[in-house]
Amino acid sequence: MRSSPCWKLVNSLIFIKGPTNNLRLLCMGDKGISLISPTSNIEFFLRREIGFGFYGNGGNGDLRCFCMGKEQQQPLSKIVSSNCFGGISSTGLDKQRIGEELSNQIAKVVDELVGGGATDNDAEKLSAILEGQSAILNSPDGTAFIVLLDRLKTWPHLALEVFNWKRKQANSGVQMLYEEYSKGIMYAGRVKNIDLAVELFSEANTRGIKRSTSLYNALMTAYMYNGLIKKSLAVFEDLKREAHCRPTLVTYNILLSIFGRSMLIDHMEMVYKAIFDSNLSPNINSYNTLIAGYVTAWMWDDMERTFKNMEEGPVRPDYCTHLLMLRGYAHARMVEKMEKTYELVRDLVDKKEVALIRAMICAYCKSSDADRVKKIERLIQLLPEEEYRPWIDVLLIRVYAQEDMVEGMEDSIYRAFERNTIVATVSVMRSIISSYFRCNAVDKLEVFIKQAEFAGWRLCRSLYHSKMVMYGSLNRFPEMESVIGEMEAFNFHPTKKTFLILYKSYVKSGQRNDVLRILGAMCKAGFSLPLDALSL
Known part of the structure; x- marks a missing residue:
């Protein structure tokens, strides 16, 4: 053997x-x-x-x-x-067949590391836990240690500390493998320590480990995590020049991700073609990365075309594919398709995919779906408090305002005030005004304006004009005219429309003296008189 x-x-x-x-x-x-x-x-x-x-x-x-x-x-x-x-992944089969006993031992190590305080940068605890399992973690084939690193992917800083423990063991004669260095380089990139990633890449060669495609892939990934696209591509060029290495499917998948994230779609598609030119076959990661690139670039037709090719081809969509399609449909506001895709992955989304829940809320807020309020409120119930975002309140304010659901609108306004959210969009403010106007809720509008002034929200002249119209319709003339002073306090000087609101209110109520007074004020301000004023 x-x-x-x-x-x-x-x-x-x-x-x-x-x-x-x-x-x-x-x-x-x-x-x-x-x-x-x-x-x-x-x-x-x-x-x-x-x-x-x-x-x-x-x-x-x-x-x-x-x-x-x-x-x-x-x-x-x-x-x-x-x-x-x-050099794609040295443990693809090993991780699936390491045996139940060994798998349980590794799971126990993970539990001890995560739950035993090792995540708090306690080097002594970490070392004690790993030393207790050194017999399996220092095995010559490296399978157990690599699987351990894989299972710590949720805690990249901890995974890096575990890898550094193995590096110290190597100083005492324990052999390290290129697969282990590949993991270390990748985790260094994930924690934004690119200098360490480069150091590990060089150190592997110093320890007599022959440079492999896996090491190059790991360094490319580290640069990609840190947005260093040019350096990542430079590593790819170095890989191609290495006599005993050649790009693998993982290499091309990394390139797909790099160009997809950068919205360089033409380059991404060239890489996809290069996979076939290299006598390789795209796998599920290839297609998912391709779809992710199209979603990032908002290229919905290409996103759907790729998904259709997967459905008809040998590589079938998985749950990650459906999550990507759900995100794409949400951003594209294709509500019907979004809902069909959501039903396929509903349990997973409801439990874990908070970002997708927010994307769906946004899609419903901007749609004309008849039951959108009910659907939005159900999704909001799934959001943990710490995952709630201020912009959700702003969207909800507009939705409730458009539906003339004043109570819901005011609840969202109150939450926005509580969270010190500042609305800076005139269209949202006008939606609020219109809702109060249609519901003839002038007193509520008065309270809202005072709160908005205090909170620093975006004010507009139409806010005050609407209040004047509503006061005028109720014959509350002193309050109507006092609005002009409120406007001027925020540098909104009266316009011709301001005087016309006063004029029409007094005409409607038959207040001739006030009508003449307003016409005189209009002349003094340099505005032309309304045509019907000549018949007075």
Whole structure:
């Protein structure tokens, strides 16, 4: 087994490449080690022993891998070689088959690290926890340690501290693998420590680890996380110049993400084409990244075209795809399609996807859906208090105002005042004015204006004009004329429309003397008189 070019332990299975580069399988059973070859015999073994995990033949004598009963169109030999030699992810199969006992041990380590205070930068606690499991974490194949790093992805700072613990172990003779350095570089990028990522990339070479595609991919990812697009692309050029390395599908997926995030859609599509030109097949990550790029660029037709190609092709949409489509439909205000997609992932969205809930709230607020208020209020109930955003109140104010739901509008206004939210949009203010006007709620409008003045909200002349009209319709003339003084206090000087509101109110109520007084004021201010004034 030591003479084989490469081997990987997958629970009780070892995949090897023989002298002629053909795929073989070693099975360690009760009766010792058995060598299974060629591919047809491997297929029979995997069907019998694993069943749902591997099934079927690719038509060219090469076994293909299935996941959860859905075909992932890649030959098994390609998957195994990618994980063993290609630098995509050295533990793709290992993580799935590390065994229940080892998996439970790693889960216990994660629980101790996260719940035992190691997340509080307590180096002594962290070291004590890891030292207690050093026998499995320092294993030669590195599987356990790499899986541990994977499971700490929610806590990148902690994952980096765990990796640094392993670096210290390496100073005492413990071997480190390129896969471990790849994880360390990636986590350094995630915590925005790009200098450390570059240092680890160089350190791996210093320790005698041959530079692999995986290391280059990790450094590209680190630069991408930090928005250093040019440096990430420079690493890609270095990768292409490396004699023993070549870009893998993961490399191209990183490029898709870089260009998608930068809205360089033409470049993103060129990378997608390059995947095929390199005799590779896009996987679910490729398509999801492509869709994410179109969503970022608000290219809805291309987003839907890509999704349709997935539905009709070998790589089927997964839940991440549906979440991306849900985001796209929400931003595009395609409410009907958004709702259909939401039903597919509703349980997941309601529990975890807070950002998507906010996006859907925004979509409903800007739609003409007949039941939008009811749907908005249901979604708001799903938002934790800390995930509530000030702009939601602003949108709700406008929605309730448009629906003439004064109570709901005022509740949202009150929440906005409480959170010190400042409305700076004239259209929102006019929606509030119109709602009060249609409901003939002049006293409520009076209270709102005083609050808006105090809170520093965007004021406009129509705010005061509406109040004057409402006072005039109720024959509350002294209050109507006092509004002019309020306007001037905020540098809104009377216009011709201001005088016309006064004029029409007095004409309607038959107050001739006041009519003549207003006409005189108009002349004095240099405004032309209304035509019907000549008949007075």
